[in-house]
Amino acid sequence: MEAHTEAYEVVGIGFGPANLSLAIALEEQRGKGENPLTAAFFEKQPSLGWHRNMLLPDTKMQISFLKDLATFRNPASQWSFIAYLHAVGRLAQFVNNQDFFPTRNEFHDYLEWAESSFSDRVTYNSEVSAVHLPDGHPGDGAIDTVRVEVQDNAPRGGTRLVEARNLVISTGLVPKMPTGIDRGERVWHSSEFLGRFHTLDKSRIRRFAVVGAGQSAAEITRFVYDTVPHAEVYAIMPSYGYSIADDTPYANRIFDADAVDDYYGGTDRTRDAFWRYHRNTNYGVADDEVIRDLYQRAYDDEVARIKRLHLLNLSRVRTVAPTPEGAHLTMHSVRDDSAYALDVDAIVFATGYDSMDPTTLLGDLAPYCLRDDEGRLRVERDYRLVTTPDLNVGIYLQGGTEHTHGLASSLLSNIAIRSGEIADAIAIDLASRQHAKV
Numbered sequence: 001m002e003a004h005t006e007a008y009e010v011v012g013i014g015f016g017p018a019n020l021s022l023a024i025a026l027e028e029q030r031g032k033g034e035n036p037l038t039a040a041f042f043e044k045q046p047s048l049g050w051h052r053n054m055l056l057p058d059t060k061m062q063i064s065f066l067k068d069l070a071t072f073r074n075p076a077s078q079w080s081f082i083a084y085l086h087a088v089g090r091l092a093q094f095v096n097n098q099d100f101f102p103t104r105n106e107f108h109d110y111l112e113w114a115e116s117s118f119s120d121r122v123t124y125n126s127e128v129s130a131v132h133l134p135d136g137h138p139g140d141g142a143i144d145t146v147r148v149e150v151q152d153n154a155p156r157g158g159t160r161l162v163e164a165r166n167l168v169i170s171t172g173l174v175p176k177m178p179t180g181i182d183r184g185e186r187v188w189h190s191s192e193f194l195g196r197f198h199t200l201d202k203s204r205i206r207r208f209a210v211v212g213a214g215q216s217a218a219e220i221t222r223f224v225y226d227t228v229p230h231a232e233v234y235a236i237m238p239s240y241g242y243s244i245a246d247d248t249p250y251a252n253r254i255f256d257a258d259a260v261d262d263y264y265g266g267t268d269r270t271r272d273a274f275w276r277y278h279r280n281t282n283y284g285v286a287d288d289e290v291i292r293d294l295y296q297r298a299y300d301d302e303v304a305r306i307k308r309l310h311l312l313n314l315s316r317v318r319t320v321a322p323t324p325e326g327a328h329l330t331m332h333s334v335r336d337d338s339a340y341a342l343d344v345d346a347i348v349f350a351t352g353y354d355s356m357d358p359t360t361l362l363g364d365l366a367p368y369c370l371r372d373d374e375g376r377l378r379v380e381r382d383y384r385l386v387t388t389p390d391l392n393v394g395i396y397l398q399g400g401t402e403h404t405h406g407l408a409s410s411l412l413s414n415i416a417i418r419s420g421e422i423a424d425a426i427a428i429d430l431a432s433r434q435h436a437k438v
């Protein structure tokens with residue numbers, strides 16, 4: 001193991017949109033002449049990749065382009081989506097297109113463009129595997145820094161130790177499979193979809209199943225239907241049909257920055273109301289456009305007297321057994337409480353994600369982080385974990401704060417403002433430490 005020679009005020013774990021947005025916020029702080037904070041980010045992928053395995057052709061963003069990495073905090077930012085459009089010479093064409101929602105491919109291109117300003121601060125192929133206390137701890141006295149252990153994923157890569165005064169953890173959503181079902185050669189989660197799909201010999205695919213009724217399931221079902229024209233596609237879902245993601249103006253206010261205050265400062269009943277009334281803005285729902293596309297395909301099939309898109313509704317997959325050709329599925333139908341079976345060549349579980357939980361990563365630090373009555377991490381309004389008084393290291397979360405900060409925690413909606421709040425909190429903490437030393 002190499003000696004730790006590097007020390008930073010801020011170490012960011014993961015470099016997706018959230019920590020890229022933080023890199024921008026820190027840079028804009030420096031631009032205002034504030035005390036520059038040294039920062040290093042570690043990302044386990046070989047390059048910036050935003051859900052690459054779901055970059056299906058023509059899929060659209062689910063939020064306005066104005067909810068980019070910076071605009072809501074700083075409308076004059078040089079890293080806004082508009083600045084990107086201007087830089088690549090597409091501003092006029094974008095406006096002519098009159099669409100608030102770019103394709104996911106275009107947004108990915110924007111993220112890569114923004115990232116190119118920060119490549120000196122991010123190390124790829126670098127997975128943070130643990131966080132350690134400094135030498136001599138546990139023991140008496142305050143803990144002012146921690147050591148971050150980084151594994152170099154490149155061939156012959158080693159381990160690096162980096163000292164940090166603040167951690168910003170942003171490792172993203174965790175793919176979720178139904179209990180008891182494992183991934184396999186022909187049994188995938190949607191988060192690995194395109195990578196797996198490209199390795200398939202499509203000529204041998206006759207039956208393809210997609211599980212779930214959310215946006216991922218609807219997009220994958222449409223894509224498979226279109227790209228494997230000889231295949232029968234089975235959409236297995238617990239609901240009666242796909243239902244629409246509510247993005248009407250009043251409901252959309254739950255993603256506003258002000259709603260974070262309402263949620264954070266609210267009572268248990270307030271928070272419960274957010275989830276009870278507005279879960280359908282995001283979970284288990286799909287956009288109008290993809291639902292109508294699917295219905296049109298099914299209808300056209302009816303007209304042509306063929307049936308290629310099969311809706312196995314009111315059903316949940318119970319078991320999956322790998323077969324030489326694919327998988328044998330059993331389903332439970334709530335229609336008549338019956339069980340039925342289906343053999344497929346491949347199946348994708350678009351069954352969603354769990355939110356980020358940093359407990360394992362925190363390792364030695366976890367016992368210093370305080371929890372609420374339900375065992376969840378306590379988090380300050382500025383996204384700093386509440387810790388015992390002897391831990392002076394700031395641990396900030398970008399994600400995994402649904403229980404404290406609400407529904408936007410895992411989304412892009414609020415990242416510009418959230419990153420600014422975290423950058424400000426770290427700068428204020430640094431200034432107060434420097435003041436205390438004088």
Ligand code: FDA
Nearest residue numbers: 014016017018043044054061062127128171172410411412
């Ligand atoms: P994100 O998951 O993007 O990034 C986390 C990064 O951390 C990854 O690059 C990962 O490799 C890295 N990492 C993980 N563990 C690590 C470790 N130990 N060490 C180093 N690196 C590590 N939301 C929205 O508001 N609008 C939208 O249109 C969409 N669209 C969308 C499409 C799809 C297919 C999905 C699955 C999700 C969305 N979302 C969304 C929600 C999504 O969470 C959001 O777009 C961002 O990805 C959140 O950014 P983060 O940086 O928090 O996570």
Ligand code: NAP
Nearest residue numbers: 060062178212213214215216238283284316317350351352
């Ligand atoms: P999701 O919204 O959580 O949907 C998961 C679906 O799987 C639900 O319908 C769920 O039903 C169902 N399910 C779970 N277990 C099942 C089982 N055993 N059998 C049958 N169905 C089962 O997940 P998602 O669609 O992946 O979306 C996750 C996030 O990514 C959302 O924020 C979404 O907006 C985003 N996303 C965005 C885009 C885009 O920007 N274009 C694309 C894809 C995803 P129950 O809820 O009843 O369990």
